Amino acid sequence: MLRGWYTSPVPEIGxxxxxxxxxxxxxxxxxxxxxxxxxxDPAEVPAALAGTREACAASSFMIxxxxxxxxxxxxxxLREHGCSYxxxxxxxxxxxxxxxxxxxxxSLQMTxxxxxxxxxxxxxxxxxxxxxxxxxxxxxxxxxxxRRRAELPxxxxxxxxxxxxPVAVLAHYPGADDLVFILGTRxxxxxxxxxxSMLARWATATASSRxxxxxxxxxxxxxxxxxxxxxxxxxYWYSKYEFNPF
Numbered sequence: 001m002l003r004g005w006y007t008s009p010v011p012e013i014g015x016x017x018x019x020x021x022x023x024x025x026x027x028x029x030x031x032x033x034x035x036x037x038x039x040x041d042p043a044e045v046p047a048a049l050a051g052t053r054e055a056c057a058a059s060s061f062m063i064x065x066x067x068x069x070x071x072x073x074x075x076x077x078l079r080e081h082g083c084s085y086x087x088x089x090x091x092x093x094x095x096x097x098x099x100x101x102x103x104x105x106x107s108l109q110m111t112x113x114x115x116x117x118x119x120x121x122x123x124x125x126x127x128x129x130x131x132x133x134x135x136x137x138x139x140x141x142x143x144x145x146x147r148r149r150a151e152l153p154x155x156x157x158x159x160x161x162x163x164x165x166p167v168a169v170l171a172h173y174p175g176a177d178d179l180v181f182i183l184g185t186r187x188x189x190x191x192x193x194x195x196x197s198m199l200a201r202w203a204t205a206t207a208s209s210r211x212x213x214x215x216x217x218x219x220x221x222x223x224x225x226x227x228x229x230x231x232x233x234x235x236y237w238y239s240k241y242e243f244n245p246f
Contacts, residue, residue, distance in 0.1 A: 001177060002091055002213070002236035003066060006036050012153045018055070022048035025055045033058035036238075037065050042077035049081055049243065059246045066238035075239075083241035088218035091179070092231035093211045094203060099230040101200040102193025109161040110170070110201050118145045121157050125169045128184030160185070160198050168194045170202060178202075178209040183222075196229065211235070 007024040009017050017026025023038040033056035039048050052061055063083055065071040071088075079085065113121055122144035126136040136144075148157060148171075160168030167189040171182035180202060185195045203212055214231055216223040 002179075003036075006034075006064065006066070006238075010154070013151050020051055020055055022051045025052055027056060027058065028062070031058050032060050032062070034062040035064065037063065037074070040070060040073070042074055045074060045077040046081050049083070049245070052243070053245060059244065061243040061245075063241040063243050064238045065241075066236065068237060071239040078241055082245060083243045086240045086242050088237065088239040089215055090218045090223060090234055091213050091215045091236035092223070092226055093213050093233040093235045094231050095233050096230055098200050098203050099228065101196040101229055104193040104197025105162060107163050108194060108197055110198050111159055111161065113157050113159050115149065115152070117159065118148055118157070120166055121159055121169055122148060124159065124166045124186060125171075125182060125184055127186050128169060131187060133187055155181075158198065158202075160194055162189060162194070168198060170195075170198045172202060172206075174206070174209075176210040178206045178212050180212075180214040183214070196225075199229070 007019070009015060009026065015026050015028070017024055017034075022044070023036045025033055025035045027033050033052065035052045035056075037048060039045070049063075052063075063078065065074055065078075075085070119141060122141050123136060126140055126144060127133060130136070148155070155171055155173055158170040158172075159166055160170070168185040169182060170180060172178055172180045180199065183195055183199060199214070206212060213235060214226050216226055218237065
């Protein structure tokens with residue numbers, strides 16, 4: 001199900017790509033590519049990496065392996081041939097009602113935003129993910145806005161407001177399989193149930209979807225929280241490597 005999101009072209013947001021003998025490759029920008037490997041033999045890694053360079057005119061590559069056993073098998077060969085392990089991501093589906101989410105402050109509002117508010121959303125997202133209240137650099141905000149604008153045809157961005165102050169963000173891909181792919185709260189507003197409340201409101205609003213999914217860094221604190229809230233069915237997983245051959 002979810003694997004198809006990474007192994008098929010997504011023309012709605014400008015992601016073209018093609019299947020090759022080594023896996024699916026697509027350009028993420030002018031000079032960066034993503035490759036989901038489908039090889040199973042560590043001896044094939046050098047040829048597969050050479051194939052990625054031939055298939056994509058990029059100087060940096062995100063290399064994905066989306067099977068736990070396969071990732072363990074290929075890991076040493078990938079590292080040996082110039083790939084640096086970055087992180088692993090798990091996708092968890094809600095298996096029933098959310099389990100006792102924190103209610104959050106009574107004054108918390110959650111609103112969907114459009115292009116005109118993307119800069120505010122981007123600023124809160126960057127502060128939340130960087131664990132800082134420092135204002136992000138203008139170029140960081142511009143890059144984040146550009147990324148989110150490109151995904152607007154498929155994604156919905158929501159802003160959490162506390163007494164009118166932007167304090168948290170949520171982003172999801174609406175659809176039969178509805179996926180939250182960004183959830184974050186600014187440092188001064190954490191431990192007040194804001195993110196849990198926003199997640200619960202999303203789950204209520206999308207309850208008619210076939211599945212409700214959230215992703216998180218494998219083994220991290222957010223994953224543990226989501227599992228406690230009822231997201232216990234792992235429906236997809238991948239490990240990610242950085243490959244910079246030039």
